[in-house]
Amino acid sequence: xxxxxxISALNLVPVRAxxxxxxxxxxxxxLAQHIDGSSYQRYWISEHHNMxxxxxxxxxxLIKHILEHTKNIRVGSGGVMLPNHAPLVVAEExxxxxAIYGDRLDLGLGRAPGTDMATANxxxxxxxxxxxxxxxxIEELKRYLSAVxxxxxxxxxxxxxxxxxxxxxxxxxxxxxxxLGLPYAFAAHFAPAQMENAFKxxxxxxxxxxxxDKPYKMASLNVIMADxxxxxxxxxxxxxxxxxxxxxxxxxxxxxxxxxxxxxxxPREEQAVKSQFPIAFxxxxxxxxxxxxxxxxxxxxxxxxxxxxIYDMDDLKKSYDLFEELVKxxxxx
Numbered sequence: 001x002x003x004x005x006x007i008s009a010l011n012l013v014p015v016r017a018x019x020x021x022x023x024x025x026x027x028x029x030x031l032a033q034h035i036d037g038s039s040y041q042r043y044w045i046s047e048h049h050n051m052x053x054x055x056x057x058x059x060x061x062l063i064k065h066i067l068e069h070t071k072n073i074r075v076g077s078g079g080v081m082l083p084n085h086a087p088l089v090v091a092e093e094x095x096x097x098x099a100i101y102g103d104r105l106d107l108g109l110g111r112a113p114g115t116d117m118a119t120a121n122x123x124x125x126x127x128x129x130x131x132x133x134x135x136x137x138i139e140e141l142k143r144y145l146s147a148v149x150x151x152x153x154x155x156x157x158x159x160x161x162x163x164x165x166x167x168x169x170x171x172x173x174x175x176x177x178x179x180l181g182l183p184y185a186f187a188a189h190f191a192p193a194q195m196e197n198a199f200k201x202x203x204x205x206x207x208x209x210x211x212x213d214k215p216y217k218m219a220s221l222n223v224i225m226a227d228x229x230x231x232x233x234x235x236x237x238x239x240x241x242x243x244x245x246x247x248x249x250x251x252x253x254x255x256x257x258x259x260x261x262x263x264x265x266x267p268r269e270e271q272a273v274k275s276q277f278p279i280a281f282x283x284x285x286x287x288x289x290x291x292x293x294x295x296x297x298x299x300x301x302x303x304x305x306x307x308x309x310i311y312d313m314d315d316l317k318k319s320y321d322l323f324e325e326l327v328k329x330x331x332x333x
Contacts, residue, residue: 005296006303007327008042009035009320010078010189010220013056014242014254016311024055027313028062029069034317036070039324042106043070044078044305050119053242053251060093067101076106078185078220078305079167082137083111088154091144095157107145108165108185109138111173135176138164142180163211165218174198174205181209185218189307190277195219199299216302221280221295223306225322226315229283235319236282237261239309243277244269256311281306285326292330 011031015024032043043066047059056062059077066075080090094107111134144154145162166177166184169191177184184202186195199217206215224239226232234257241255244265258264265273280295281288306323310316 004331005327006041008303008305009040010044010305010307012046012054015053015055017253017255021055029066030313032066032070035320036073040073042074042076044076044108046078047081051251053253064097074104074106077108079108079110081110081112082134087137087141088144091141091154091157094162095154095160098160098162099156105162106165107162108167110167138180170194171198171201174201178202178205179207181207181212183212183216183218187220189220189222192278218303218305219301220305220307223308223319223323224279224282224310225288225319229287232283235310235315236279238311240273242309243273247272254311285322289326
């Protein structure tokens, strides 16, 4: 029997067509409350800027909002992009939430700015080398959250030991996660190409730490499930249109599903969408179960973070329910 597989959710807080940011945030809370108390371990919010189609620019405010409206699930960042934020401020803000809500926080950390360079410069000083100082900034943040006295005290924050996670979409971050002995979450929902090599680097070079004694591999993956394969195929067209708009640089709100994609993309665009942004688990529970078995035979991760670009909220919640059922049955095998 393989090891127990944990599941969690990652939400980019998309703005659905015909709605606005306020509705996107309501939808974010709706999903959080739906999976609160389930077997989903954590609910993470991403950080993106200069995108009118995604309402997750002020990540920590959204995390606080979810904590206020849930009771059980861990809530965190997927992630805080450290090039954009001073580690001291991050420690103080997460420390403050810890003081209010207790030990329900995760702190996922990314090395990219989560936007274009012009916006990155507007967020933080233009000469900042956050991408290249990622490891040292994680270490600085870890010191602020530890009980070890520091000259500059992050209060609240000091002594909370809010757990840290390293996010990545390339092999560079794998080296950092291994060296620091932290859990490693790979962003395979949009950049799966280097996942196998990154996980191998992480496992081969892992050094135990106070937080973690052995490697812990996480993968964020696109999940779109329904009662039947035909239903899922229809629902998936939202994901396809969304990625197609991204490739064309014509970003818009999360589109409604359509009956036919053939007249919306060229064969070359279809190949690009499906190869660069694959849907890992899709269709009925039977079909997705086989996809999960195949995935785990190759990667054997400890946790999957489900990402779902689904327009209708009832369909979205149904997909998360089916994926939870699937994994429970998989773990029972």
